[in-house]
Amino acid sequence: MAAATPLESEARPxxxxxxxxxxxxxxxxxxxxxxxxxxxxxxxxPWLSPEDPARINPRMRLRPPSAANWxxxxxxxxxxxxxxxxxARVSLFVGFAVALASTVLGLAIGLVSGFLRRLDAxxxxxxxxxxxxxxxxxxxxxxSLSRSSIRTVIVAITIPxxxxxxxxxxSVVLTLREQLFVDxxxxxxxxxxxxxxxxxxxxxxxxxxxxxxxxxASAIIIxxxxxxxxxxxxxxxxxxxxxxxxxxxxxxxxxWLLVFPGLFLSxxxxxxxxxxxxxxxxxxxxxxRSARSL
Numbered sequence: 001m002a003a004a005t006p007l008e009s010e011a012r013p014x015x016x017x018x019x020x021x022x023x024x025x026x027x028x029x030x031x032x033x034x035x036x037x038x039x040x041x042x043x044x045x046p047w048l049s050p051e052d053p054a055r056i057n058p059r060m061r062l063r064p065p066s067a068a069n070w071x072x073x074x075x076x077x078x079x080x081x082x083x084x085x086x087x088a089r090v091s092l093f094v095g096f097a098v099a100l101a102s103t104v105l106g107l108a109i110g111l112v113s114g115f116l117r118r119l120d121a122x123x124x125x126x127x128x129x130x131x132x133x134x135x136x137x138x139x140x141x142x143x144s145l146s147r148s149s150i151r152t153v154i155v156a157i158t159i160p161x162x163x164x165x166x167x168x169x170x171s172v173v174l175t176l177r178e179q180l181f182v183d184x185x186x187x188x189x190x191x192x193x194x195x196x197x198x199x200x201x202x203x204x205x206x207x208x209x210x211x212x213x214x215x216x217a218s219a220i221i222i223x224x225x226x227x228x229x230x231x232x233x234x235x236x237x238x239x240x241x242x243x244x245x246x247x248x249x250x251x252x253x254x255x256w257l258l259v260f261p262g263l264f265l266s267x268x269x270x271x272x273x274x275x276x277x278x279x280x281x282x283x284x285x286x287x288x289r290s291a292r293s294l
Contacts, residue, residue: 091239098158102212143232214273
């Protein structure tokens with residue numbers, strides 16, 4: 001038998017490591033697989049769609065699912081399958097944008113608030129005031145003050161999510177600022193920006209990444225709710241919330257108008273939540289130790 005080449009020897013541990021990771025953290029793998037599929041659908045929606053999602057054909061209105069129209073047609077004769085694929089672009093874009101914006105802003109505010117005692121009381125009272133208002137109501141109030149657009153929806157959803165990130169980062173910073181390595185950096189004359197960026201911020205990334213996944217899932221749901229209520233993305237943009245809002249009137253004669261957008265919405269939220277739960281288990285050393293003991 002021929003001896004294994006160096007490349008084969010290196011590939012075997014890599015495959016074994018990937019298989020071990022998949023068996024130990026199946027929720028991360030499942031969440032990533034579903035989310036990767038949805039992202040691929042969103043990116044290649046213009047090429048995967050058999051028809052233009054905005055093309056109206058009154059002669060084909062309210063046709064049930066068939067070989068010609070896999071998800072049927074809506075009340076204007078538009079292909080539901082094409083609209084569902086394009087709706088993934090809106091939901092995922094809003095979810096990722098809100099998660100990124102709220103994480104970056106919440107991280108900056110939480111670092112400063114947790115380290116500077118004088119600003120902490122003022123900043124946290126503002127955050128408490130924002131958290132006292134339901135996210136849906138605050139988003140609707142903000143959207144009603146400006147023109148409806150995807151940008152407005154992202155801003156309206158981001159603001160209610162920032163306080164949750166701020167409180168998480170602040171709680172971590174309150175613990176870290178009492179550690180010896182921070183005292184050593186202060187005694188050596190390190191400036192505040194360097195202390196926050198080099199010594200404290202890296203220790204907040206693990207819980208922050210997990211929180212970002214939950215913010216993404218929450219943003220996708222809120223965007224769908226706002227669109228369903230008519231306060232989200234404009235009606236001419238195919239989004240899952242808009243599709244379900246239009247389909248509720250015809251649900252007795254066209255069940256597919258609600259089922260397929262709702263199914264894709266549920267799959268995306270499930271994938272993001274599975275990824276978040278798996279990352280929490282992977283990145284939290286206490287959960288890793290408890291998993292080993294089991």
